[in-house]
Amino acid sequence: xxxxxKEMFEKAQKENYAIPAAxxxxxxxxxxxxxxxxxxxxPLILAFAQAHIxxxxxxxxxxxxxxxxxKASVPVALHLDHGQDEEIIKQAIExxxxxxxxxxxxxxxxxxxxxxxxxxxxxxxxGVVVEAEIGHVGTGNSYEFKETTDTIYTEVxxxxxxxKETGVDSxxxxxxxxxxxxxxxxxxxxxxxxxxxxxVSIPLxxxxxxxxxxxxxxxxxxxxINKINIFTDFITAAMDVINEEKPEDYFxxxxxxxxxxxxxxxxYYKVFATK
Numbered sequence: 432x433x434x435x436x437k438e439m440f441e442k443a444q445k446e447n448y449a450i451p452a453a454x455x456x457x458x459x460x461x462x463x464x465x466x467x468x469x470x471x472x473x474p475l476i477l478a479f480a481q482a483h484i485x486x487x488x489x490x491x492x493x494x495x496x497x498x499x500x501x502k503a504s505v506p507v508a509l510h511l512d513h514g515q516d517e518e519i520i521k522q523a524i525e526x527x528x529x530x531x532x533x534x535x536x537x538x539x540x541x542x543x544x545x546x547x548x549x550x551x552x553x554x555x556x557x558g559v560v561v562e563a564e565i566g567h568v569g570t571g572n573s574y575e576f577k578e579t580t581d582t583i584y585t586e587v588x589x590x591x592x593x594x595k596e597t598g599v600d601s602x603x604x605x606x607x608x609x610x611x612x613x614x615x616x617x618x619x620x621x622x623x624x625x626x627x628x629x630x631v632s633i634p635l636x637x638x639x640x641x642x643x644x645x646x647x648x649x650x651x652x653x654x655x656i657n658k659i660n661i662f663t664d665f666i667t668a669a670m671d672v673i674n675e676e677k678p679e680d681y682f683x684x685x686x687x688x689x690x691x692x693x694x695x696x697x698x699y700y701k702v703f704a705t706k
Contacts, residue, residue: 433500435529435560436508439474440634440657449652449703452476454662456483463689465499467696473705480512493526524559536564547597565593566605591630601634608639619647628655645702652703668695
C-alpha cells in the first residue's frame with residue numbers, strides 16, 4: 432500500500448528502530464526492494480534521488496514506484512531523496528511522491544530555513560511530508576554525487592531552531608557518516624545524536640548508511656534514528672557478485688545482481704531492527 436512516512440515514523444519512534452530508505456534506480460531495483468519487504472513483512476521507503484534522473488526520468492520513477500507500492504501488501508512510501516531544485520521537488524509531489532526531501536544543507540542556515548519552510552508549506556497543502564537536512568553529510572567515493580564534500584556536524588541548537596521554524600516532518604542530521612564508500616569504518620558521534628534527540632522531537636534521519644558498519648548502524652537505529660538511507664552498498668554487492676561469477680549472458684547477470692541487492696536489504700532490515 433502506498434503511504435506517507437508519518438505513521439511509519441510514529442511507530443519507529445515508539446519502538447526504537449529504523450526503516451531503510453532503499454534508493455532505486457530502475458524497475459528491477461524497485462521491484463526487488465518491494466519483494467524483500469513483502470517477504471519479510473516490513474515497511475519500506477522507496478527512495479529516488481534527484482541525482483538519478485539522468486538514468487531514469489522522474490516521470491518513469493514515479494510510475495514504477497507508485498505501481499509497485501499500491502499493489503504491495505506492506506506499507507511503502509515513495510520518497511524523493513536529495514531534492515535540490517524546488518521545481519523538481521514540486522514535480523515529484525505532482526507525480527505522486529508521498530514524501531520529499533529539500534536538501535539546502537550547503538546553504539547558510541537562514542537560506543536553508545527559508546527554502547525548507549517554503550517547500551514544507553507547499554507539500555503539506557498537498558498531503559505530502561517533508562524531510563530536510565541541517566549540518567551537511569559529506570561525500571566520498573560515491574555513485575550518487577559527482578563532487579567530494581566535507582562533513583559538517585549538526586549543531587544541536589541549530590537543529591532545534593530549524594525543526595521549529597520550518598515545520599518539517601523529519602530531519603537528516605550529520606553525526607559522522609558520509610555518502611559513498613569509506614576507507615575503514617566511520618566514527619559516529621553518538622553523544623551528538625543523543626543531544627539532538629533530546630532537543631528535537633521529530634523523527635531523525637541518517638544519510639550515508641552504506642559502509643558505516645553494522646554495529647554503528649544498529650546503535651543508531653535503537654538510539655533515535657528512524658530512517659537510514661542505503662544506496663552504495665546495493666551497487667557494490669551487485670558488482671561484486673558479477674565480478675566474481677562472471678556471467679556469460681545478460682539474464683544471468685540480472686538475476687545475480689538482483690539477488691545480491693535483495694540479500695543486502697534483508698541484511699539491513701535485521702541490522703536496523705525494523706518491525
